[in-house]
Amino acid sequence: MDLNVAIGGPQGGGIDTSSNMINRAFAEAGYNVFGVREYHSNIKGRHSYNHLRVNEERPRSLRYPVDIIVALDADTIFEHLEDVGPGTKIIYDRSFESSDLAQARMIMRDTARRIKETLDGAKFPNTVKGAVDYMKSRGGIPMPIPFNDVVASANAEGPAARYFNTLGSAVTLSIAGLDQKFTIEAIKQVFSNKEKVVAENVRVVEAAYRYASENGLAGKPLKTLQKKKRFLITGNDGSAIGKLMGGLRLQTYYPITPASDESTILEEHEEYSFIEGEKNRLKRGGVVVVQTEDEISAVTMAQGAALTGTRASTATSGPGFSLMAEGIGFAGMDEVPIVVTLYQRGGPSTGLPTRNGQSDLLFALNTGHGEFPRIVLSSGDVEECIYDAMKALNYAQRYQLPVIHLIDKNLANTTDMIPDIDTKRVPVPQTLKTVPSSDFHRYSLKTETGISEMGILGKDIFWMTGDEHDELGHVTEDTEMRDSQMRKRFKKLETALQEIPINDQAILYGPDKADITFVTWGSQKGPILDVMEDLKKEGISANLLYLKMFLPFPSEFVKKVLGKAKLIIDVESNMLAQAAMVIKLNTGISIEKSILKYNGRHMTEDEILKAAKDIYSGKSKNEIEVLQNGA
Amino acid sequence: MAHNFKNDVTVDWCPGCGDFGILTSITQALAELNLNGNDVVAISGIGCSGKTPHYLNMGGVHTLHGRSIPFATGVKLANPNLKVIVPSGDGDMLGIGAGHFVAEGRRNTGLTLIIYDNEVYGLTKGQAAPTMQLGEQTKSLARPNVFGKVNPITLALSSGYSFVARGFSFDMKQLKDLIKMAVMHEGSAVIDVLQPCPTYNNVNTMEWYRQRVYKLEEEDKNWDPVITPGNENQAEEKFQKAYTKGMEWGDRIPTGVFYDNRTIPSFTKRLNEFVPNYLDYPPSQQIVTGKDGYTPVDPYGTFAEKLI
Numbered sequence: 001m002d003l004n005v006a007i008g009g010p011q012g013g014g015i016d017t018s019s020n021m022i023n024r025a026f027a028e029a030g031y032n033v034f035g036v037r038e039y040h041s042n043i044k045g046r047h048s049y050n051h052l053r054v055n056e057e058r059p060r061s062l063r064y065p066v067d068i069i070v071a072l073d074a075d076t077i078f079e080h081l082e083d084v085g086p087g088t089k090i091i092y093d094r095s096f097e098s099s100d101l102a103q104a105r106m107i108m109r110d111t112a113r114r115i116k117e118t119l120d121g122a123k124f125p126n127t128v129k130g131a132v133d134y135m136k137s138r139g140g141i142p143m144p145i146p147f148n149d150v151v152a153s154a155n156a157e158g159p160a161a162r163y164f165n166t167l168g169s170a171v172t173l174s175i176a177g178l179d180q181k182f183t184i185e186a187i188k189q190v191f192s193n194k195e196k197v198v199a200e201n202v203r204v205v206e207a208a209y210r211y212a213s214e215n216g217l218a219g220k221p222l223k224t225l226q227k228k229k230r231f232l233i234t235g236n237d238g239s240a241i242g243k244l245m246g247g248l249r250l251q252t253y254y255p256i257t258p259a260s261d262e263s264t265i266l267e268e269h270e271e272y273s274f275i276e277g278e279k280n281r282l283k284r285g286g287v288v289v290v291q292t293e294d295e296i297s298a299v300t301m302a303q304g305a306a307l308t309g310t311r312a313s314t315a316t317s318g319p320g321f322s323l324m325a326e327g328i329g330f331a332g333m334d335e336v337p338i339v340v341t342l343y344q345r346g347g348p349s350t351g352l353p354t355r356n357g358q359s360d361l362l363f364a365l366n367t368g369h370g371e372f373p374r375i376v377l378s379s380g381d382v383e384e385c386i387y388d389a390m391k392a393l394n395y396a397q398r399y400q401l402p403v404i405h406l407i408d409k410n411l412a413n414t415t416d417m418i419p420d421i422d423t424k425r426v427p428v429p430q431t432l433k434t435v436p437s438s439d440f441h442r443y444s445l446k447t448e449t450g451i452s453e454m455g456i457l458g459k460d461i462f463w464m465t466g467d468e469h470d471e472l473g474h475v476t477e478d479t480e481m482r483d484s485q486m487r488k489r490f491k492k493l494e495t496a497l498q499e500i501p502i503n504d505q506a507i508l509y510g511p512d513k514a515d516i517t518f519v520t521w522g523s524q525k526g527p528i529l530d531v532m533e534d535l536k537k538e539g540i541s542a543n544l545l546y547l548k549m550f551l552p553f554p555s556e557f558v559k560k561v562l563g564k565a566k567l568i569i570d571v572e573s574n575m576l577a578q579a580a581m582v583i584k585l586n587t588g589i590s591i592e593k594s595i596l597k598y599n600g601r602h603m604t605e606d607e608i609l610k611a612a613k614d615i616y617s618g619k620s621k622n623e624i625e626v627l628q629n630g631a
Numbered sequence: 632m633a634h635n636f637k638n639d640v641t642v643d644w645c646p647g648c649g650d651f652g653i654l655t656s657i658t659q660a661l662a663e664l665n666l667n668g669n670d671v672v673a674i675s676g677i678g679c680s681g682k683t684p685h686y687l688n689m690g691g692v693h694t695l696h697g698r699s700i701p702f703a704t705g706v707k708l709a710n711p712n713l714k715v716i717v718p719s720g721d722g723d724m725l726g727i728g729a730g731h732f733v734a735e736g737r738r739n740t741g742l743t744l745i746i747y748d749n750e751v752y753g754l755t756k757g758q759a760a761p762t763m764q765l766g767e768q769t770k771s772l773a774r775p776n777v778f779g780k781v782n783p784i785t786l787a788l789s790s791g792y793s794f795v796a797r798g799f800s801f802d803m804k805q806l807k808d809l810i811k812m813a814v815m816h817e818g819s820a821v822i823d824v825l826q827p828c829p830t831y832n833n834v835n836t837m838e839w840y841r842q843r844v845y846k847l848e849e850e851d852k853n854w855d856p857v858i859t860p861g862n863e864n865q866a867e868e869k870f871q872k873a874y875t876k877g878m879e880w881g882d883r884i885p886t887g888v889f890y891d892n893r894t895i896p897s898f899t900k901r902l903n904e905f906v907p908n909y910l911d912y913p914p915s916q917q918i919v920t921g922k923d924g925y926t927p928v929d930p931y932g933t934f935a936e937k938l939i
Contacts, residue, residue, distance in 0.1 A: 247919030273932035304705020
């Protein structure tokens with residue numbers, strides 16, 4: 001079984017709760033669910049949906065057309081007009097049918113215009129009924145359900161619309177063939193055993209299953225697999241968990257989508273628990289999370305904390321990161337260990353505040369004036385977010401510089417099921433100094449690695465300045481000292497390149513030699529790995545050069561891999577193919593073919609596959625294939 | 632032996648600069664408080680004032696223009712045992728860093744802000760600072776100042792600072808005493824220091840100030856700006872008096888303590904209510920490595936609600 005579902009409704013209408021029910025119900029039956037959340041920059045009313053995939057393995061990508069569309073409002077039908085294929089089941093309330101597109105004011109004007117053109121072009125009326133018929137003409141199977149009647153049959157208290165999300169989920173799960181008991185268990189978990197709410201919703205579930213069964217919608221019973229304990233977490237969660245495990249004890253932030261969830265999660269867990277055996281040795285402390293007045297304050301306050309020996313970080317998104325530029329420069333110049341988690345969204349300016357993007361790579365590599373070393377690393381799935389956040393904190397401490405951890409919005413809002421969290425995968429070296437240094441030279445040039453001993457405010461007397469400085473940290477404009485300190489700082493990057501294992505810099509997935517060599521970073525990793533399997537079935541071999549670290553850059557490894565490649569296709573969520581530019585800058589290798597997407601929506605398996613095949617077969621002569629999936 | 636807070640780094644301020652008086656007042660105040668070199672740190676911004684930490688024998692960070700406050704807040708939050716003084720210019724605090732200045736009043740972290748108030752940007756050759764009067768023309772201005780001034784005392788009061796004072800850099804005894812009070816104050820303190828710039832401010836000179844400054848407590852024998860626990864009901868009246876005195880400028884300029892409210896909990900105390908053992912084990916004192924070199928944090932226990 002391999003099921004793709006899109007469940008949509010108005011923002012604030014319980015879409016997340018629906019997905020949570022579906023996730024947990026499948027999890028109870030032993031299945032894994034992978035999902036992405038798409039939403040507008042809006043609190044209530046505009047179209048929001050979750051795209052989910054369920055199977056026995058570990059799903060890592062999403063696909064269109066979906067198998068089931070669940071519309072909790074009329075807009076969802078209009079918005080997902082093109083997402084159906086042969087056999088797609090369309091679940092919606094029969095009462096939506098008369099809704100007119102012209103009245104759907106929460107649909108963006110240009111989206112509504114395009115929907116209208118599609119319906120008019122195919123000669124269907126501009127109503128939900130017309131839209132459903134259009135979907136039917138493309139193989140969709142309409143399943144109108146009297147939402148109000150089904151809820152009424154459950155005798156649930158309050159307005160019926162309150163239960164539409166439970167109803168939609170339950171019908172979906174019934175169609176998928178999932179036993180009702182799992183759905184009821186999910187309801188209990190989602191409503192945290194709030195007795196009355198659970199009881200009302202359980203009755204709605206029962207009514208939904210009853211309706212589905214009586215009307216021939218219920219799928220054939222799904223095999224129950226062995227259930228294993230898993231973490232149900234997002235990329236935001238992963239980064240927060242990794243930071244806490246990695247020793248983070250002070251986090252600053254200014255509210256911004258899609259970054260602030262990470263800080264909120266940390267704040268909710270400001271009291272953390274110790275593993276067995278440590279409880280008596282270490283007195284329980286807490287994590288301090290500070291909401292600052294702006295991102296300039298966030299990045300500088302974290303540095304103040306870092307100077308006391310605290311592992312400190314901040315998290316932001318593009319607009320906030322722009323404000324952090326001067327602060328990051330100070331961390332580079334003054335060798336302050338901080339981590340900035342940069343959640344990339346669609347830019348420039350305010351851009352697409354709630355949508356995906358990977359257009360901040362070059363900016364992350366060049367943030368701030370002047371030349372200073374930094375480490376820029378990127379994560380491509382939820383699990384990586386955990387361990388990369390730990391590594392980022394370690395790198396900051398080891399190399400005493402700003403570490404920028406890139407996570408794209410798609411990944412931040414990906415929900416994944418993680419079998420376990422390994423506390424022994426990444427060591428957390430103790431960096432807290434216990435003995436103060438005498439005759440301390442903070443920026444001592446007596447170092448082979450470029451790394452000099454960290455000064456701790458409160459333990460050592462030393463000075464720091466954003467000006468060029470001498471070994472003591474006092475202002476200097478001496479020509480030789482300037483040259484020496486510049487070289488000392490940059491020496492750390494060479495050290496880092498040697499010390500950091502190659503697997504943490506770049507990974508080659510698949511065979512050494514292949515017909516197609518994909519290059520990517522960030523959240524396209526999962527979809528491309530799936531595309532490679534799809535291609536294999538069609539007799540086309542493919543491998544993937546997956547980039548994790550952009551500074552320092554694994555030039556030798558990349559040269560070696562790309563040197564053997566027959567056809568290189570770069571896949572990124574930006575317009576300029578920024579990673580390809582970085583590769584060219586570092587290796588001289590030009591990548592001629594790119595699959596790019598910058599409409600802000602997540603890349604799906606099917607669209608990458610199609611573009612790759614078009615390029616491979618020569619059907620497309622374009623240098624750049626631009627992907628457009630997604631409502 | 633008491634720690635000597637003065638070091639031997641060459642001071643490159645102009646001869647006659649008011650900054651010397653501030654530097655001396657800081658070193659004397661810290662010595663009289665019997666602090667050690669590792670008990671206190673100085674976090675500055677940019678400009679002539681920003682150089683102060685280099686001249687002090689204690690941990691010192693010369694940060695970015697306008698950003699001394701957030702850097703200092705981070706230091707204090709991670710290690711609340713440290714005394715954190717913030718020598719910064721009027722441009723630093725009330726121009727480019729005005730947002731941080733207001734935010735810090737709300738936080739009340741426990742910083743000692745010393746504003747070097749000379750009404751000009753000295754190091755960039757005398758442009759008007761946010762504390763310069765409307766219509767004033769100092770010698771390097773091409774035309775009279777077209778902006779109104781921000782009032783450091785009333786802005787500090789409105790922002791929520793729990794200790795607000797003004798000193799004069801040529802009255803080092805008073806300034807030293809103000810710094811001592813400010814450093815020992817639990818919440819955040821602001822001292823607006825009138826500090827003539829002999830090179831670029833030919834209007835507000837040492838003499839100009841000498842003729843105008845007076846001490847609040849000398850003028851009014853009953854002047855009592857202090858609000859102690861149990862007397863919270865005095866806060867409003869004392870705040871209004873402080874505000875009224877803070878408005879005074881021109882022929883007579885008040886100095887001394889305007890407001891000293893000891894009943895507003897500091898940010899660190901507020902955090903201690905929520906973050907377990909925060910004051911006993913602040914972020915800088917926590918051990919982040921387990922016995923075996925791996926994390927001591929248990930993700931299963933900490934994030935139990937995410938387990939399905």
